[in-house]
Amino acid sequence: MTDLTSPIAGISKPKAGRRDIGIKGRYAAERRFRAYGIAALSFGIIFLMMLLWSVFSKGYTAFQQTMITIPVEFSQQVIDPQNERTTNPQKLMTANYPIVARNALAKVLGADVNDRVAARSVGQMLSDGVRAQLRDMVVANPALIGTTQTVSLLASGDIDSAFKGQIDLKVSQENRKVNDQQVKWMNQMAEAGTLGKHFNGGIFVNGASSRPEAAGVGVALIGSFYMMLIVLALALPIGVAASIYLEEFAPKNKFTDLIEVNINNLAAVPSIVYGLLGLAVFVNFMGLPRSASMVGGFVLTLMTLPTIIIATRAALKAVPPSIRAAALGLGASKMQTIFHHVLPLAMPGILTGTIIGLAHALGETAPLLLIGMVAFVANYPTTPLDPSTALPVQIYMWANEAERAFVERTSGAIIILLLFLILMNVGAILLRRRFERRW
Amino acid sequence: MNILKLSAAALVASVAFAGAAAARDQVQVAGSSTVLPYAKIVAETFGETFPNFKTPVVESGGTGAGLKEFCKGVGEATIDVANASRPINKSEADACKAAGVTDIQEIRIGYDGIVFATDASNGDMKLEPKDLYKALAAKVVVDGKLVDNPYKNWSDINPTLPKGPIAAYIPGEKHGTREVFELNVLDAGCKDAGAKDVIAKEIADKAAQGKACIAVRKDGAAVDIDGDYTETLARIAANKTGLGVFGLAFFENNMDKLKVATMRGIKPTSATIADGTYPVSRPLFFYVKKAHLGVVPGLKEYVEFFQSDDMVGPDSPLVEYGLVAAPDAQREQARKDFAAGKTM
Numbered sequence: 001m002t003d004l005t006s007p008i009a010g011i012s013k014p015k016a017g018r019r020d021i022g023i024k025g026r027y028a029a030e031r032r033f034r035a036y037g038i039a040a041l042s043f044g045i046i047f048l049m050m051l052l053w054s055v056f057s058k059g060y061t062a063f064q065q066t067m068i069t070i071p072v073e074f075s076q077q078v079i080d081p082q083n084e085r086t087t088n089p090q091k092l093m094t095a096n097y098p099i100v101a102r103n104a105l106a107k108v109l110g111a112d113v114n115d116r117v118a119a120r121s122v123g124q125m126l127s128d129g130v131r132a133q134l135r136d137m138v139v140a141n142p143a144l145i146g147t148t149q150t151v152s153l154l155a156s157g158d159i160d161s162a163f164k165g166q167i168d169l170k171v172s173q174e175n176r177k178v179n180d181q182q183v184k185w186m187n188q189m190a191e192a193g194t195l196g197k198h199f200n201g202g203i204f205v206n207g208a209s210s211r212p213e214a215a216g217v218g219v220a221l222i223g224s225f226y227m228m229l230i231v232l233a234l235a236l237p238i239g240v241a242a243s244i245y246l247e248e249f250a251p252k253n254k255f256t257d258l259i260e261v262n263i264n265n266l267a268a269v270p271s272i273v274y275g276l277l278g279l280a281v282f283v284n285f286m287g288l289p290r291s292a293s294m295v296g297g298f299v300l301t302l303m304t305l306p307t308i309i310i311a312t313r314a315a316l317k318a319v320p321p322s323i324r325a326a327a328l329g330l331g332a333s334k335m336q337t338i339f340h341h342v343l344p345l346a347m348p349g350i351l352t353g354t355i356i357g358l359a360h361a362l363g364e365t366a367p368l369l370l371i372g373m374v375a376f377v378a379n380y381p382t383t384p385l386d387p388s389t390a391l392p393v394q395i396y397m398w399a400n401e402a403e404r405a406f407v408e409r410t411s412g413a414i415i416i417l418l419l420f421l422i423l424m425n426v427g428a429i430l431l432r433r434r435f436e437r438r439w
Numbered sequence: 440m441n442i443l444k445l446s447a448a449a450l451v452a453s454v455a456f457a458g459a460a461a462a463r464d465q466v467q468v469a470g471s472s473t474v475l476p477y478a479k480i481v482a483e484t485f486g487e488t489f490p491n492f493k494t495p496v497v498e499s500g501g502t503g504a505g506l507k508e509f510c511k512g513v514g515e516a517t518i519d520v521a522n523a524s525r526p527i528n529k530s531e532a533d534a535c536k537a538a539g540v541t542d543i544q545e546i547r548i549g550y551d552g553i554v555f556a557t558d559a560s561n562g563d564m565k566l567e568p569k570d571l572y573k574a575l576a577a578k579v580v581v582d583g584k585l586v587d588n589p590y591k592n593w594s595d596i597n598p599t600l601p602k603g604p605i606a607a608y609i610p611g612e613k614h615g616t617r618e619v620f621e622l623n624v625l626d627a628g629c630k631d632a633g634a635k636d637v638i639a640k641e642i643a644d645k646a647a648q649g650k651a652c653i654a655v656r657k658d659g660a661a662v663d664i665d666g667d668y669t670e671t672l673a674r675i676a677a678n679k680t681g682l683g684v685f686g687l688a689f690f691e692n693n694m695d696k697l698k699v700a701t702m703r704g705i706k707p708t709s710a711t712i713a714d715g716t717y718p719v720s721r722p723l724f725f726y727v728k729k730a731h732l733g734v735v736p737g738l739k740e741y742v743e744f745f746q747s748d749d750m751v752g753p754d755s756p757l758v759e760y761g762l763v764a765a766p767d768a769q770r771e772q773a774r775k776d777f778a779a780g781k782t783m
Contacts, residue, residue, distance in 0.1 A: 093490065128756065132487050168695045171559065175694040207494075210479040287516050290467060291496050369500065372469070372508075376479045378486055378494035379465075387465060387496040397499070400667040402476065402692040402761075 062412025065200035066155040072104040097134040127154035129214040157212035157405035207378040212405035223388030230297025239308030267306035275367030290372035291387035304357035311353020315346035355428035466495035470505025470522030492737035502615040510535035524615035542729035550763040552687035552712040556697040564700035572628025577654040603680030611665035621653040688761020712763040
């Protein structure tokens, strides 16, 4: 209001000698406006930087894992004392492999395994995952029994955190999960080169685990992949078909107006509502299994549809009417006009809308909560009907864990999710460039 | 036309898939976020020990949400086990019955202590239930009258407590932990402080009397935490004089960051919780549908494995994580009850 009245006031009272058209004021206003814009932009950039800094500074260590590489003696005495592995194949599955690993480590450290306290301290330095690791080695090759092999074993999550400096070692040993003896052993092995940080491939391929050192986003990645595939296969054709009909064929009346208002509203509905709908329709009514990525895909399809429809309609509207008129004028049918001329020109806009919708769906957890996908799933899903989780769900689950080692893994999983989002957005830009046409 | 045909085909295919969805080969568990870490350890070890069964799927979401899913009915599409940090209540049991879930087996897995802790930089804190009642209740008794809580600093209540302003981060209403906190701390403290008699005099309505003891002040000194313990930990890191409520397992994993307070002069440890001298503890449960035993592959084995001493005994991974093991006789009895098919 003030901006409008001031030049009028200036005109009504002209200064002597020269017409005052408020040039100075107008330039100042422009400079102020630019300053506001820059301030708004830097505000956003500062927060983005803070977010990225907190995620990357905490998360980069998640891609390294402390391993202990020691000679392990696959002692017949421990694994198969009665020599019954030929008659009882179960024996090799259920043998006490953690003891094998613990004895091997105790030998390297010079600790006495008959001293219960020392043996316990040694055992705690190794991940519980060594049971499965050594078992799989022996079951695959029973000839290993009686030999000594050099094996890289996972260090336990607490040793991993301590070695990365994430546990405050200055407080007294009663107040932390690793005791002074373990820290001494850790440093001793680090000097000897038997304990060290290696690239943590497990975080990409392992399923969920209660042990931080063995936890990974593998199952979540597959789950997210299935869901994205289902969303793409369902939402794109349904969304494009709906928008073409609404934009090109439907009569403009109160009813189609109502539909349009509803679609715009649906785009703003909280995503948890789609979860409730999914639970009622897909799980309870149609009887699809809980925790399945197929149900997740259906729910996310419903959630993405409005975004895709709105983007597609905007893209169709942006095609100049002259193109339609020319095609119709040359004798093309309405359908030929749309599929040969309008749709190809609208393609970049449709693809951008679809990929933004997919990226939105990739980052969503709330609707998955109610259909049982916020869950601990250790087995890889073979079909979309098997239980699985999703990448953002895995982040949420890890953020709630008590163990220190899950803090860095939470940030590590966020980095992985961000990488996928960046890839999708780069894909959107490239596709846009590829299909862009000028007229 | 192609696009339309394609989408129609996709819809038909998905419905066909729906028909094919049957015969679950995996145990499905849901419920309490307090029991979740224990159930995860058991599920994972179960999957490793029994290669012929798949690893059970464990959902989180809270005791109430888990029991609601559990009581939806019997069959493939419903869950098999509900984890709970409190016993099933009457309305939930009724809902179960109405949906046809009649034979439920209750299994007690052990105990969980609820501990009170401040940031590690603080001195020792000795708490009594009546101190916490006075610090956190909406109305307290001053000079024989019920008034709005006037206390601002911990030291106003009890000179031995630290000088800082009162701030406590307590579990929100949806947590099972809240009920235990209300019963064992606020209500007990209300009685100890002698406020019960005054409340009985001033409030006529019986139901309102019970609520008056456990009503928490709303002026910002008591903050409900609806998330998990990680959120409470973050709040305490930001407010060094704040007091947080944690589970024993969470505290034991973060001992370098927290300083635990004694309650009635007793320090929370596995030993004091197991023998019942530490006053704020509760049993943890899970519930199994008897109708699913022998139908869902691995369910019976999962329950037996969960009850075995390898999992919940005194020297087991769950105890390592922070569970307080039940006494030997109780564990033995629980195993016998399950084997005999005892239902609620």
